Amino acid sequence: MLRLNRRRFLGSSAAGLVASALPMRSFAAGSSPLRMQASWINDGEFMGYFVAIDKGYYKAEGLDLTYLPGGPDVIPESTIIAGHADLTLTTPDTTIKAIAEQGAPFKIIGTEYQKNPLGVISLASKPIRTPADLVGKTLAVPPVNVISVDAMLKLNHVDPSKVKIVPYAYDPTPLIKGEVDATLDFVTDVPYTIEQQGVKVVSFLLYDYGFTIYNDTVVVTEDVLKSKRKELVAWLRASRKGWNDNFADPKAWPPKFKDTWFKGSGRTVGNEVFLNEAQKPLIETPKGIFSMTEEGIDANLKALADVGIKGTRKMFDTTLLEEI
Amino acid sequence: MAALPGERASAGRIPPGLRNLVILLLLWEVVGHFGLVAQGALPSPTAILERLWIDRADYPRHIEATLIGSSLGFLFGNLIGVGAGIVFALSPRMLRLFRGVNVAIFSLPAIAIAPILTLTLTGMEPRVVLATLGVYFVTMTATVVGISQADSRATDMVRAYGGGRVKVLTMVQLRGALPSILSGFRIAAPNAVLGAILAEFGGGGDRWGLGVYLLGSLGQGMPTRLWGIGLVATAIAGLSYLAFALIARRFVGATRAVTLNAAVPGGDATDEPLASRLLFAAGSLALPFCFWWLFIWGTGAPWLIAKTPLGVADYLFFSPASASAQARLLHALGQTLPVTGIGMLVGLAFAFLLAISSRLFPEAVRAFMPVALVTQTMPLVALTPLLVLILGRGTSLTLWVTISVTFFPAFVTLAQGLALVPRSAVELPRAYGAGVWREMRMVTIPASLPYLFAATRLTVPRALLGVMIAEWLATGTGLGNLLNQSRGYLDYGMIWTVAAVAVLVSAACYQIVVLAERRVLRRLGMRTAE
Incomplete structure (x- = not known):
């Protein structure tokens, strides 16, 4: 039976009619859907995910990933509370503040940048x-x-x-x-x-x-962590592969995305190459991309505590990283 | 939009509007080429065109997305607007019941609700909703006005032959209302485009659209591209206006000039008992809040980010953080409201002076019009970096932004009013030897009072919008900044509070103007201008 769900009630069907407006999607039959909200417009900051999508790493993990670009006014955390995305990239200070002060049900399960750029x-x-x-x-x-x-x-x-x-x-x-x-x-x-x-x-x-925090921390809601744990681990694994491929030669990938991921962004390929090379030392870590060490988490909590944001170790969940 | 003074050129001459535009473009070219304004941040028209050419591959998909968003909004807004207009025209009680909703929609500053829409909706939805809201009011009023102005002789005719209410509606009233509705579409079309672009600034997980392109390009430090995008947006808004102007002319031969109707139709209630009037007033006040609730229920957004009226009250008065929230809100209001008031007054005064001078010095005013037109449709986000370089980030910037967004609609309304002053009334003092100024003082200015009020009604929400945009983009003070910062801090209670307060303030100011207008005009024995 067809039931009118409450979102549909407000005419989201209108948006559905518009095929060109639909986000990029990597289709795969019988795979589990996962929606990812990026924290910025399509640029070099998300190279690893673009590589992983184009090389089919998510598909190989059985994921049907929907990639949602961000922008200056997209607050990533809002999209996962609203259920528009399963997983997002955030600045840890706003995320931890929201958990501590508003009881937002977030967990940080990894980090793209070891050092905030x-x-x-x-x-x-x-x-x-x-x-x-x-x-x-x-x-x-x-x-x-x-x-x-x-x-x-x-x-x-x-x-x-x-x-x-x-x-x-x-x-x-x-x-x-x-x-x-x-x-x-x-x-x-x-x-x-x-x-x-x-x-x-x-x-x-x-x-x-001294403001020793991560950036583009991978954040999910507690519900998603419970219900999609397997998919999240698969996402981390595929994304890490994408990032490793990307950093194998930071100059190689940006030109390939000129007419796909970067099309219409108004930015030049030279800019993306510069970004990709500059971010390499801030993202790479001997333990593998996305890792969060105990010392790293400590440094984050300490920096935030100094400005009155009361984070705890519990807000981080490193167990998914161990399963990669 | 009214026929601008001196729009029609006599045959065989270069139209003065065109000539002035060319002079202006040349001047702009020189200023831009030699970097004379804002240390060269104002690019020359040729540089902008060159950049447009280089970027030409980027545009089609962005334009397409903006067009889709605004077309859907235009479609829904008109469907709802015409439907509601018919219901309101047939049932004055419904009109009175919905007055609160209509005032709220007319006066809501789009910037305040854009973040709420991006929080609760996805993809194209925020742009469609914002475009719909921009269209609804114009079309609804045009429909109500059109239907209620139907020729009573034709109505009587249909009645005499046994036609019922439906027959009267379809055979007379709707046909009679068509010119009015079509002119409504003209104003509504650019509104839809601008509404969609404004919502695109709110992001929402889509990478296409002119607003998105503009935001993405801000980081490139390329004023030529920002201006190019702004001009393309302006052109689309202008073309959509023209397209519907042509359609209206072709189908109904209607060339009637129309400005945005700032009078929220209210329905007449003079012969009803007090109890029933009070009931309707209360219902009209409560209905916007019901819609707020319904919206949240409809989106199914979780309580943490979607606050109901009760949620906002709780946040503001009963939660542990309420003291700090109140303090921040009052502080921001203290910064925003005075500037809004002053900006509105100066904008109105400027428009009034210009409207008067358009009769005294028509040539000078005509030269000024193209600039005024561009400032109305150019996205402020593109202009603000330039304005910041010229004016700094103080109150003067906020004032200028506010004046620029309020002045033009006020001017058009006033100029139209002045043009309607009966010729015989103007000529009487002249015949007795009074000069131009004396005639103005004795006849034209008092006679244009209803239009001054109409212009004031029109500028109330725009002034608040202008101030909040300037605060958000440049000064970092007041409600605009509070809204933006609350989003950064994920302070959802405050986001909803600011949106609600902005709409309430705007609606309250509107209502105050309406009440003042009624008293003053009644005393002078004048009628409200539409």
Whole structure:
């Protein structure tokens, strides 16, 4: 019997009519569906997943993966609470804050970046090399990351009120024109864009100044962890393979995605190659990509505790990694 | 949209509008080419076109996605709008019952509810819903106005031959309403496009659409591309308006100029007992909240992210975090409301001055129109980086953004009003030797008062929208920033609170303007302008 479910009631069928709007999907008969929400638009940050999809690694694991691109205003955690995706990539500070303060049912089951690529980027002509240099300066920060900057400033005994924080819309123009003194962005990415315009930049990682957290942590809800454990392990395994292939030659893959994954993003292949090479040391780890060591988890919890976010070891589940 | 002053050119001359546009483009080219504005952040038109050409392969799919989203919204909005319009026109009681919903839809600042839509819906749905909302109000009012203006002689005719209510509706009222409905579609079409693009800024798991493209390109530091995308969006909105203008002309020969009707139809209740009037007023207030509940139930979104009216009340007054939430909300309101009020007043004053000068100095105003038109449809996200470079990130930026979004609709309404001042009334003081200014003071300005109120009603929600966009993108203060930051902190209670408060404030201001208007106009013996 056909039952009208409540989502359909509001006319999601309208969206279903639009085939071109459907997310990329790797079909496989008899495989289990899994939906993944990325944390940003399609760029080099997600190379490993694109490689794994194109090489059929998920399919080989029996997964029918739906990949949902993110964007500046997609809050990844929201999509898994709403049930729009099974698994997402997040910044651990917002995730842990949501678990601790709102009782959100999240578990962190792995991490893409061992070291958070977020950093403070400034022009070489007016360099900002340490947190202390930020005093009296204007720093453009995406609203999602204000919490991380506050954390880093406090950890380095800089009074956050001494730094003027303005919204950052991911546009480097204000920095190039000197309207702001620094921006908070991925140091693996933005320096390329700016240096293309003939301006030299300097940067430092928040990670290197005590804000020792991961990034693009792999997060699921407790329900999904229970009901789809097998699929999640399979996803980790296939994704790790994809990442390993990608880093075997970071220059090789981005050009292949020019007319598929990266089409219409408005970014250049050169930019993706730069990103892919720059992120290699931040993602690779001797224990295997996605690993979370006890020391690493400790460092995350300590950095967050210093800014009043009370995380616990229980919010991390490393047992899936052991099953890869 | 009203016929702009001096739109029609006499034959055999270059239309002044076109000539001024060319002069403006040349000026822009020089300024852009030599980087004279904002340290070169304003690119020249040729540079923008060059970039458009380079990027041409990127566009088709983005345009397609935006068109699909806005077309679906246009379709649903019109279906619901015409349907609701018919029901409201036939049953004044329903109209009164739904007044609260209609005011809320008219005055809701799209930016405040976009995050809620992206939280609770997926894929194309947020854009379709936002486009639908933008279309519904215009079409609904156009239908109500069209039906209630049906020729009573034709109605009597059908009745005399034994036609019932349905016959009257199909044979007279709907036919009579067609020109009005079609002109409604004209205004609704660009609304659908802009609504869809605005929702695309909210992301939601789709990589296609002009809004998505614009956001993705922000990080590239390429003003030429941002302007290119903005101009393409503007062109689509403009073309959709033109297309429906042509259709309207072709099918009904209707060339009637129409502005967005800012009067929420209310239904007449003067001859009803007080108890029944109160009942309807209460129902009309309660209904928007019922729709809120229904929406959450319909989406099936979990309680953690989808807050019902009770959930918001709980968050704001009874939860452990309520003290901090109240403090943050009041602080933000304290920053947002004064700027909104001032921006609205300045925008209206500017529009009023310009409308008056359009009679005194028509040439100068015509030169200014193309710029004003572009600022109305250009996505503010594309303009803001430029504005930040020119104006900084202070209150002046917020004010300018607010003025730019409020001024144009206000101007069109006012200019239309001024044009309707009876000629004989204008000529009387002239005949007695009064100068232009004196005539203005004694006749034209008082006579345009109803239109000033209509313009005010129109600008209330736009002013709040403008302020919140500026706060979100540039200044990092007030409600706009609170909304954005709450999303970063996954503070769902606050997201819903800000959305609800923004709509309530906007609807309350609208209602205050309506009440003031009624009192003032009644005292002056004037009628409300539509």
